[in-house]
Amino acid sequence: MKGSLQTVIGLIQQTNQYLNASEFWTAKNKQEQHTIIATASEALRVISVLLYPVVPSYSELLLKYFRVQEKDRVLDKCRIEAGRSVEIRYDWSVRDKLFMRKLRCGDN
Numbered sequence: 001m002k003g004s005l006q007t008v009i010g011l012i013q014q015t016n017q018y019l020n021a022s023e024f025w026t027a028k029n030k031q032e033q034h035t036i037i038a039t040a041s042e043a044l045r046v047i048s049v050l051l052y053p054v055v056p057s058y059s060e061l062l063l064k065y066f067r068v069q070e071k072d073r074v075l076d077k078c079r080i081e082a083g084r085s086v087e088i089r090y091d092w093s094v095r096d097k098l099f100m101r102k103l104r105c106g107d108n
Helices: 002-022 031-053 056-065 093-101
Strands: none
Touching: 002 031, 031 056
16 A cells, blocks of 8 residues: 555656646746646546545545546546546536635644
């Protein structure tokens, strides 16, 4: 399990490096920006499926956010394919739970 977790963490780091190196916020056109965001979103989808056994509640939130259907939350669907067209669909009702958690002093 430790090796598998390290592999997933490596994928997370590579996705982060990809986003930083691509500087999508400076993209010259919408298509380039969309491609970068779609690629990172696809990586996050795969990461969420792979991490489900370790952190099910957070993985579930991410999968809901990306509107991944139950049938697509399996290892067989965990491939990131070059050139694959990815439709980005977000469930904004889940956003606050994912990204806008309020931290208070003394919370554990």
